[in-house]
Amino acid sequence: MLALAKSPETAAMNQLREKNNLSTTARWALSSAFAATGKSEIAKQIINGAPTAIQTYRELSYTYGSELRDQAMILENLVLTGNSNAAIQVAQEVSQKLSSGSWYGTQSVAYGLMAMAKFAGKNQLGGEFSFTYNHNGKGNTLKSTAAIAQVTLPAKSATNSFSIKNNGKTPLFVRLILRGQPVVGQLNDKAVASNLNMSVQYKTTKGAPLDPARLTQGTDFIAEITISNPGSLGKKL
Known part of the structure; x- marks a missing residue:
């Protein structure tokens, strides 16, 4: 908080940096504090080799943490330090958790939304984007200035191939949506329960x-x- 307020406790941050038993979340948080004060190289050194995957957990007291909150903190750090490739992967994981319908505390949801907002702000669309896609050997190029472009691909056979190439500098996020009706017995009529x-x-x-x-x-x-x-x-x- 002090680092964000441009009044960092540099001495305390340096002392904390020397500790060898910091948790994964603490390393990412400390790194973000250094990044917020303009010390990006030190920030990158602190998280060198630190994992971005967090095991599922719920803390119902003390810091009220969760894997969503921790990954949101990691995403915020990756945006601050300019690690775009890693940020894209973590942003997808945070997005999936936010839209999963699972219960998360107010703090976790707030952290997740703030991190996604900062990620989106860093990757704003700038004018037109273009990509080329190939479906079963047939190539097409699509250009658009909208935030989303949708293409309907008929699946007439059991085997289909699809590839996509980004022709511009704007990051593209590809989502494949499959729709259909299973034949009788295909799902073996198994009972499925999710959270209930x-x-x-x-x-x-x-x-x-x-x-x-x-x-x-x-x-x-x-x-x-x-x-x-x-x-x-x-x-x-």
């Missing part, structure tokens, strides 16, 4: 257990549906 568990009990109108496979048309029955959140923050619905 659901159980169903079938009973007669008098409360006795009932096998749904033996139901005949017109039979009255009761279906008791229980939905629960297996996470530590969830409540039974």
